[in-house]
Amino acid sequence: MINVVGLGYIGLPTALMFAAHGVEVVGTDYNKELVDTLNEGKTTFEEDGLDELFQEAVSKGIRFSHEYQSTDMYIVAVPTPYDKASKKVDASYVVKAVQNVMSVCPKGATVVIESTVSPGTINKYVRPIIESDGFTIGEDINLVHAPERIIPGNMVYELKHNSRTIGADSLEIGEKVKALYSSFCQGEIVVTDIRTAEMTKVVENTFRDINIAFANELAKICRSDNMDVYEIIRIANKHPRVNILTPGPGVGGHCISVDPWFLVGDYPGLANIILAARKINDGMPDFVLERIHNIMKENNMTDVGRVGLYGLTYKENVDDTRESPTLQMLESMERHLCGGQIKVYDPYVKKDLVPNQYHDLDSFLADVDFVVLLVGHDEIRENMDKLKGKVVLDTRHICFLDGTYRL
Known part of the structure; x- marks a missing residue:
C-alpha cells in the first residue's frame, strides 16, 4: 500500500x-x-x-x-x-x-x-x-x-x-x-542519485524562467522605442535555432516563479543570470500597471473604477491562483495606495478572493470601459466581440480588435 x-x-x-x-x-x-x-x-x-x-x-x-x-x-x-x-x-x-x-x-x-x-x-x-x-x-x-x-x-x-x-x-x-x-x-x-534529482528539477524550471525573462525584457526594450515586439519575435523565430517565447504580465504558479529562488538563495554571487531573470519577471506586474496608467492618460480616463482586470489565475483554463501576476499587481497597487475600485473577474475563481470581484462576464464588462486581459482563458477568446467599443490592453497577445493596446 x-x-x-x-x-x-x-x-x-x-x-x-x-x-x-x-x-x-x-x-x-x-x-x-x-x-x-x-x-x-x-x-x-x-x-x-x-x-x-x-x-x-x-x-x-x-x-x-x-x-x-x-x-x-x-x-x-x-x-x-x-x-x-x-x-x-x-x-x-x-x-x-x-x-x-x-x-x-x-x-x-x-x-x-x-x-x-x-x-x-x-x-x-x-x-x-x-x-x-x-x-x-x-x-x-x-x-x-x-x-x-x-x-x-x-x-x-x-x-x-x-x-x-x-x-x-x-x-x-x-x-x-x-x-x-x-x-x-x-x-x-x-x-x-538524490542530489542530481534535486538539481535537475530546479534547473528545468529555472531554464524556463530565464527564457520568459528574455521575452519580457525584449517587450520593455521595444516599448521604450515604439517597436512591435510581437512582429520582431515572429520574424526572429523564423531562424531555425531561435525560439523566443511570448512576453506576458509576469510569472505565476508554484514552480517557475519559486524554484529559481532556491538557487539564488543557496548560491549567492553565482546565480547572477538567474537572479536577473527573477527580477525581470517579478517586475512585469508593475510594468503592466505603468501601461494601464499611461493608457488611461492617453484616453482621458480618470476613474480607476471603470478599469477591469480579466483573469486571476496564473495561467489559462485552470483555477490555480498561486503567485498569479494579477494578485501581484493588486498587491503592488495596495502598497502604493492606488487600488481604488478596480474591478476583477475570472470564470475559474468561484470564491471571493479580492475586493470588487465579479462572477459573471457580462456583468463585469457592463461596469468597465477599460479591460486589461491578464489571462487567456478560452472564455474570453470565444467572446472577443464583447470587447468592441472598449479600451483593451492585451498582455497575452490574444486580442486582435482594432485599437487594442499591447505590452
Whole structure:
C-alpha cells in the first residue's frame, strides 16, 4: 500500500493515478475539510480529466484519511515555498510530513519525496529526521526523491506521458521505485542519485524562467522605442535555432516563479543570470500597471473604477491562483495606495478572493470601459466581440480588435 501525504495540486492527481492503475492507495492530508470533501465523492479543484480519474480511483478502492498509515511505501507531496527574505527553500512542510511518517512507519519502508526542493535539502533536513528516530537509512528506511513534473491544466496527460527522475541512494531501490511509477508512467524514467534529482528539477524550471525573462525584457526594450515586439519575435523565430517565447504580465504558479529562488538563495554571487531573470519577471506586474496608467492618460480616463482586470489565475483554463501576476499587481497597487475600485473577474475563481470581484462576464464588462486581459482563458477568446467599443490592453497577445493596446 502507498500512503500519499499531501492531497493538493500534485499529491491528489498522483494518488488517483496510482489507484486507477491497481495500486492500493490511502491519501492523507492535515486539512480536514479537504479530506471530508474527497470522502464525499468530490474533487477539490478543477482540472481537465480529474473528475473522471477520481471516479476510476474510487472504483478501485482509494481511501482518504486525516491519519498517517503504517505501510511500506510513502509519497510526500507537500508544498515547498521559499523564504522571501533569504530566498532559500522553506522545507518546514516536508520536515513535518517526514516526522509524522517516522512516527508510524515500520522498518523497511521507503519514503519518496515528490516535493520540489533545492539541491542538498534532503541531506540537510530529511536525513537527520530519519536518523534521529533511530533508523539507519539504507537498512531500516529507504529514502528516494522523485520530483513531480506536471503542470495545472494538463496534469492527467502529463502524469502518464512525461519523463520522470528517480533519485536514490542505491540502484536497487531506485529500480524498485521506478517499477512502481511504471504502473502508469509511459515516459522515460531515469534513475540517478538524490542530489542530481534535486538539481535537475530546479534547473528545468529555472531554464524556463530565464527564457520568459528574455521575452519580457525584449517587450520593455521595444516599448521604450515604439517597436512591435510581437512582429520582431515572429520574424526572429523564423531562424531555425531561435525560439523566443511570448512576453506576458509576469510569472505565476508554484514552480517557475519559486524554484529559481532556491538557487539564488543557496548560491549567492553565482546565480547572477538567474537572479536577473527573477527580477525581470517579478517586475512585469508593475510594468503592466505603468501601461494601464499611461493608457488611461492617453484616453482621458480618470476613474480607476471603470478599469477591469480579466483573469486571476496564473495561467489559462485552470483555477490555480498561486503567485498569479494579477494578485501581484493588486498587491503592488495596495502598497502604493492606488487600488481604488478596480474591478476583477475570472470564470475559474468561484470564491471571493479580492475586493470588487465579479462572477459573471457580462456583468463585469457592463461596469468597465477599460479591460486589461491578464489571462487567456478560452472564455474570453470565444467572446472577443464583447470587447468592441472598449479600451483593451492585451498582455497575452490574444486580442486582435482594432485599437487594442499591447505590452
